[in-house]
Amino acid sequence: MTTTISTGVRNRAAQAASSPERAGYAYQHRFERWAGWAMLVSALYGTALLVRVPLLGQKDFLPMEAALHRLAENLSMSSVAALLTAFSLADGWLSARLLRGAAVGRMAAARAWVGIALSLLYFAALRDFGGALLIGAHGGAVLALLSRNGGVILAYPSLVWLGVFFVLPLFGVLAASLGRTTELGLIDLSAPSLENYKRLLSPVGVSGLVYVNIFVRTVWIAFLTTAICLVIGYPFAFWIARQPERWRNIWLMLVMIPFWTNLLIRTYAWVIILRRDGALNSLLIDVLGVIGRPLDLLNTPFALLLGLVYGYLPFMVLPLYQSIERLDKRMIEAASDLYADPVRTFWRVIFPLTLPGVLAGSILVFIPAVGTYVVSNVLGGGRFFLVGNLLEQQFIGAGGDKAFGAAFGTVLTFLMLIATLIYFRLGRKVGYT
Amino acid sequence: MAKRLVVLVLSVALLAALASLGAPSRAQQLDSVLYVYNWGDYIDETLLIAYEQQFGVRIVYDNYATNEELFAKLQAGAEYDVIFPSDFMVARMIALNLIAKIDLENVPNLKYLDKQAVDTWYDPENYCVPYLWGTSGIAYHVSLEEPPDSWAALFDPEQVAKYTALGGINVMDDQRELLGAALLYLGFSVNSTERSELEQARDMLLRVAPEYRYFNSADYQVTLLPAREVIISHAWNGNAAKAALLTRSEAYPKGEWKFITPKEGGLRFQESACVTARSPRKATAEHFINFLLEPENAARISNATGYLSPNVGARELIDPLLREFLPSEEELARLVWVRPLASDAQRLWDEIWAEIRIGG
Numbered sequence: 045m046t047t048t049i050s051t052g053v054r055n056r057a058a059q060a061a062s063s064p065e066r067a068g069y070a071y072q073h074r075f076e077r078w079a080g081w082a083m084l085v086s087a088l089y090g091t092a093l094l095v096r097v098p099l100l101g102q103k104d105f106l107p108m109e110a111a112l113h114r115l116a117e118n119l120s121m122s123s124v125a126a127l128l129t130a131f132s133l134a135d136g137w138l139s140a141r142l143l144r145g146a147a148v149g150r151m152a153a154a155r156a157w158v159g160i161a162l163s164l165l166y167f168a169a170l171r172d173f174g175g176a177l178l179i180g181a182h183g184g185a186v187l188a189l190l191s192r193n194g195g196v197i198l199a200y201p202s203l204v205w206l207g208v209f210f211v212l213p214l215f216g217v218l219a220a221s222l223g224r225t226t227e228l229g230l231i232d233l234s235a236p237s238l239e240n241y242k243r244l245l246s247p248v249g250v251s252g253l254v255y256v257n258i259f260v261r262t263v264w265i266a267f268l269t270t271a272i273c274l275v276i277g278y279p280f281a282f283w284i285a286r287q288p289e290r291w292r293n294i295w296l297m298l299v300m301i302p303f304w305t306n307l308l309i310r311t312y313a314w315v316i317i318l319r320r321d322g323a324l325n326s327l328l329i330d331v332l333g334v335i336g337r338p339l340d341l342l343n344t345p346f347a348l349l350l351g352l353v354y355g356y357l358p359f360m361v362l363p364l365y366q367s368i369e370r371l372d373k374r375m376i377e378a379a380s381d382l383y384a385d386p387v388r389t390f391w392r393v394i395f396p397l398t399l400p401g402v403l404a405g406s407i408l409v410f411i412p413a414v415g416t417y418v419v420s421n422v423l424g425g426g427r428f429f430l431v432g433n434l435l436e437q438q439f440i441g442a443g444g445d446k447a448f449g450a451a452f453g454t455v456l457t458f459l460m461l462i463a464t465l466i467y468f469r470l471g472r473k474v475g476y477t
Numbered sequence: 478m479a480k481r482l483v484v485l486v487l488s489v490a491l492l493a494a495l496a497s498l499g500a501p502s503r504a505q506q507l508d509s510v511l512y513v514y515n516w517g518d519y520i521d522e523t524l525l526i527a528y529e530q531q532f533g534v535r536i537v538y539d540n541y542a543t544n545e546e547l548f549a550k551l552q553a554g555a556e557y558d559v560i561f562p563s564d565f566m567v568a569r570m571i572a573l574n575l576i577a578k579i580d581l582e583n584v585p586n587l588k589y590l591d592k593q594a595v596d597t598w599y600d601p602e603n604y605c606v607p608y609l610w611g612t613s614g615i616a617y618h619v620s621l622e623e624p625p626d627s628w629a630a631l632f633d634p635e636q637v638a639k640y641t642a643l644g645g646i647n648v649m650d651d652q653r654e655l656l657g658a659a660l661l662y663l664g665f666s667v668n669s670t671e672r673s674e675l676e677q678a679r680d681m682l683l684r685v686a687p688e689y690r691y692f693n694s695a696d697y698q699v700t701l702l703p704a705r706e707v708i709i710s711h712a713w714n715g716n717a718a719k720a721a722l723l724t725r726s727e728a729y730p731k732g733e734w735k736f737i738t739p740k741e742g743g744l745r746f747q748e749s750a751c752v753t754a755r756s757p758r759k760a761t762a763e764h765f766i767n768f769l770l771e772p773e774n775a776a777r778i779s780n781a782t783g784y785l786s787p788n789v790g791a792r793e794l795i796d797p798l799l800r801e802f803l804p805s806e807e808e809l810a811r812l813v814w815v816r817p818l819a820s821d822a823q824r825l826w827d828e829i830w831a832e833i834r835i836g837g
Contacts, residue, residue, distance in 0.1 A: 103757060104510060110556065110757070171554045227820050228569055229548055249679065251832040258835060319704050340645075342706070343691060426650045426692030429834040440546040442652045443827045 075197070079152055079189040080142030083135045086159075086182055090132035098125040111172035153190050159183025177208065214457070220450035231447050240451035255434075255452070262431040266413035269352040273360040273409045274402065276353070281364035281401075285371075296365065299358050307355055311422045314351055318342045318423070343425025351423040352413055359412075360405035367401025368394075400471060407467045411460055431456060508758040510535045511765055514550070514557040516748070517542055519609070521774075521781035528768055534761060542695070551575055551753065558756040559765055561608055561748045565817045568599040570751070577754045578604045583763035586770035594747065594787030598814060605749035606766055609715070609784040612745045612804060612812050613654050614738040616702065616717035617709045618644070619729065628662035628739045631711055637685045644708030645690035647697050652830040653815050654694065654744060655682070658711065661741045667813050670822035679829045683836045692834070698783070699723065702734055712736065713746075715784030718802040722783060731798055738808040745812035747787070 089106075096102040096109060098121050103109045116124045138155060141148045163180030167173065181204050188200040222236040248254040284295045302310060317323045318341040325338040341347055371394065379389040395402075417432030426433075431452070438449025513525075517540040525536045539557070541547045544566040551557070551570070562570055570576045581587060584606060587595070594607045615625050621643070630636050631648060640646050648655050657667035659678040669675060690707055691697065698716035701707050703723045710717075714736050721732030750769060752762040768774060772790030779786045779795045785803055792800070804812065818826060 113757075173554065225820065225823075227817065227823075228573055229545070230552075230573075248828045249676065249832050250683075251836060254828070254831045254835055258831070261835075315700065320706055321704055340690075421650075421693075421695070425690065427689075429831075433834075434831070440543045440549065442543075442545075443830070444545055445824065445827060448827075 075189045075192045076142055076149060076152075077145070079149075079186050080139045082182065082186050082189060083139035083142060083152065083155075087132050087135035087139055090128050090135060094125060094128040094132060097128070098122075107178055108172065108175035111166075111170040111175050114170055149190050152186060156183040156186035156190070159186070217450045217453050217457075220447055221454045223447045223450075225445045225447045229444055229446070231450075240448045241455070243448060244451060244455065258429060258431060258434055259455075261428075262414055265348070265352070265428070265430065266410050266416075268349060269356060269413045270360075270406050270410045272349065272353045273357050274406065277357055277360035277364055277405065278402075281361050281368050284361075284365055285368040292369075296362070299361050303358060308418055308422075310355065311351055311419055314347070314354070314423055315342065318347055318350075342423065343427045345428075347423040348420060348428055351419040352416060355419060356409040356413060359408035363404035363408065364398065364401040367398045367404075371397055403467055403471055407464065410463070414456070414460065506760065507532055507534050507764060508761040509533075510537060511559065511758060511761050512537045512539075512557045513559045513765070514539050514541060514547065514555070515559075515561045516540065519561065519748075519782055519784075520769075521777040524769070524774055524777060528765060532764070532768075534765070536765075556755060557753055558758050558762040560751050560753060562605075562751060564597065564599040564747050564749075565815060567605055567749050567751065568817065571600065571604050575754055576604050576751045577756065577759060578602065579606060579752055579763055579766070580759075583760065584767045584770065586767050589770060589772055589775070589788050589790035591787045591789050597747065598816075600749060605751040606770065607787040608748045608750045608769070609778065609782065609786055610745070610747035611713045611715045611784050612738060612743045613649070613658065613711065613713050614717075614736055614743045615709055616712035616720065616734050616736050618702075618705065619733050619735055621708065624735065624737060625709060626737060626740055628658050628741050630709060630739075632659055632662050632681055632685060634685055637688050640709050641688050641690070645706065646688065647691040647693050647701050647707040647710040647712075648689050649694035649711045650692040651694045652826055655711065656826065656830060656833070657744050657815065658739075661739070661743075661813075664741075667744055668816045668818070670818065670825065672825060675825060675829050679832055682833045686833055686836055705733075713784075714738075714802045714804070715782060717783075718799050719783030721798060721802075722796070725798070731801070736802050738804055738811060740811075742811035742813055743808075745814050 092106065093108060093112065096106065097112045097116075103113045112124055112128075134155065138148060138152050142152060160180050160183040163176045163178075163183065166179060167176035170176075184204065185200060188197050191197070219233065220231050221240055222238070223231040223233040224235070224237075224239070226232050244255045245253070251257070284292055284299075287295060315322070319325075320338040320340070320342075322341075324341065328334050329336070329338065375393050375397065376389060379393045384392065415432050417430065417436050420426075420428045420430050420433060434443075435449055435453060435456075437443040438445050438452070443449070511534050513536055515538070519540075522538075525538055528534065529536055541550065544563050547560060547562055548566060548569070551560070552575075560576075567576070581603065587606060590607060594610060595603065597607070615628075615630055617624050617630075625636075630640060631646065637646065653667075656675070656678055659682055660667055660669050660674060663674070663677055663681065665671070665674040665678070691701060693701060697707075697710055697712070698719045702710060702712075702717075702720035712720075717734050717736035720734040724733035725731070726733075750766045752759055752766070756762055769778065770788060772788055773794055775786040775788035775791035776794035778784075779791060779799055783799065783802075785799070786795070
């Protein structure tokens with residue numbers, strides 16, 4: 045296993061170095077030594093568990109302790125102790141050999157594969173996700189190190205991250221969407237079907253295509269949010285970019301400061317401003333005396349859009365600012381030298397050149413706006429039933445049909461994926477990405 | 478260099494392993510820590526501190542917002558010891574072996590509990606101990622000259638128009654509650670699975686839903702009611718009581734909000750304190766639950782949450798204002814339990830609900 049991976053790498057390392065043989069050797073050596081350290085860590089952890097679980101009977105502190113106690117209930121404490129001893133000794137021996145520079149890469153790789161296989165077994169038997177992740181990620185890390193490929197090693201942490209928190213759950217959702225939710229709230233996958241997807245596209249009662257309707261409504265609101273953010277954000281970013289240099293950072297800082305507070309809290313702050321006896325109404329009635337009775341501002345489309353635009357405006361301003369700031373001022377001068385009026389200059393020169401920022405900002409605003417449910421609940425007063433609200437209801441609300449929610453989530457994910465691909469496509473066209 | 482590092486790492490590992498030895502031994506056989514998972518805002522949190530100080534058990538306290546959230550967490554393997562599911566969820570969790578049967582010997586304070594709260598449809602074998610209970614009805618602002626007495630206030634177009642003009646209506650964003658109330662008003666069962674009955678309820682709701690100012694069942698008692706964003710609200714009695722407690726002033730010594738159980742009846746629910754099947758600290762969990770059942774502690778929980786306790790011993794100790802939200806015997810007879818629905822019926826309810834929510 046190791047040799048097949050390493051030959052290709054050795055060539056690459058050799059090409060990169062001036063003195064191929066020696067440099068390539070130094071690379072291998074260092075990474076194998078690191079693998080030795082990784083083995084030492086697992087040997088020590090095994091020993092610590094050996095002391096704490098069978099000897100002291102502890103179960104509340106380190107990862108895997110509770111799960112090992114459960115294993116001991118099914119097997120016996122002595123077999124758990126034997127297992128831990130075997131692994132600690134094997135890893136200790138391997139680490140000592142590797143740290144001394146012995147050629148035991150093959151054996152270490154075999155041990156790493158055992159670790160990965162074991163992590164799956166461990167999760168299947170004991171349902172301890174944290175422990176399984178530790179065992180599996182450790183095995184993977186040793187393999188990555190033994191590959192002697194700097195690229196693989198650098199990418200490894202993000203690969204684990206993506207795999208565990210994106211690919212695995214995505215497949216989980218996909219699988220769940222083919223199942224059926226039982227009376228007990230579990231997902232029954234014994235007879236997979238596309239029933240949930242059919243349900244998405246079927247008319248309901250007297251209301252027609254309810255689910256499609258919810259979807260279209262959500263996309264429309266997200267689109268409006270994006271458009272308003274763009275209209276407000278563009279001049280603002282433009283203005284910041286034209287400030288003296290030392291002011292720019294201060295203005296950008298001011299754009300970002302609201303981010304230090306959680307979105308939920310900021311959204312609730314708008315409730316205090318907008319409600320009947322809130323700040324805005326008292327200003328209009330008591331201070332300015334413009335109106336006689338309080339305006340109903342909450343749970344109107346106005347409040348919903350206000351909350352969304354307020355929440356996501358910085359996502360628009362920051363990329364816009366970046367592309368406007370990079371704009372070559374000489375282009376604008378050239379345009380006016382060629383007798384283009386300001387409007388024409390803007391549409392023919394400035395706007396196309398800042399299109400990358402416009403696209404990046406739009407996608408950054410649009411995607412979270414589609415998934416919103418906090419803002420529509422808090423500022424929309426629950427009057428606006430959007431995709432996010434439907435999903436919330438299926439997973440943690442009274443709807444409780446997780447399989448159907450999963451189907452809805454899958455469709456949403458794929459549509460967003462397509463939108464992102466279009467964005468990258470357009471981005472390439474305007475010379476971005 | 479490497480050798481010294483190895484020695485260092487080894488000694489740190491050894492210290493970590495032995496650290497637990499140095500901890501002081503406890504007099505009782507209580508565990509050192511207890512994981513408690515409860516609804517948000519559903520206990521007097523000073524009780525947790527009191528328990529920690531009195532018994533030397535550290536409490537790790539987390540919150541959830543819905544039964545389904547609790548269920549999902551437990552299924553995913555979260556290791557909590559004490560949980561507080563609602564009636565139907567208790568039944569489901571017992572069926573799935575997620576709950577351990579409490580040893581009633583270890584919970585002597587059970588004697589304070591109201592018999593009819595302990596003998597329930599969802600937990601006939603007493604796996605769990607009742608914690609708080611409530612009912613849904615209508616909360617109204619005291620400034621209303623004629624208080625409502627029927628669900629018609631929420632469903633009859635003329636009355637809806639009247640209350641909307643007076644200040645607006647909030648209904649609960651909860652399919653079992655809102656559709657259930659509509660079914661009660663129409664004279665059907667709150668657990669109906671008949672398409673025609675549910676469709677009648679839907680048609681009625683679709684006529685009035687655009688008039689509702691809010692669909693809020695999450696925080697209306699602290700946001701909408703005290704601020705008078707609405708004049709009447711579909712509400713749980715505990716939340717109405719909370720709104721009353723929050724609006725007590727010199728002008729309104731009894732608070733600004735009152736609660737009625739409509740003449741057609743209301744929906745009843747009850748949360749129980751349970752020990753999870755996976756809990757390795759069952760004895761400590763039972764000890765903690767017993768602590769919550771002390772009459773003065775149960776009263777403190779009621780006073781903090783606004784919800785009624787099935788604890789008879791606590792009745793004399795609770796805030797007198799809360800007693801006004803206790804249904805009378807005659808009202809109690811009109812309450813009905815929400816029962817779980819079969820899969821097909823659940824889907825029917827779900828679709829009807831989606832129609833209402835998108836039309837409202």
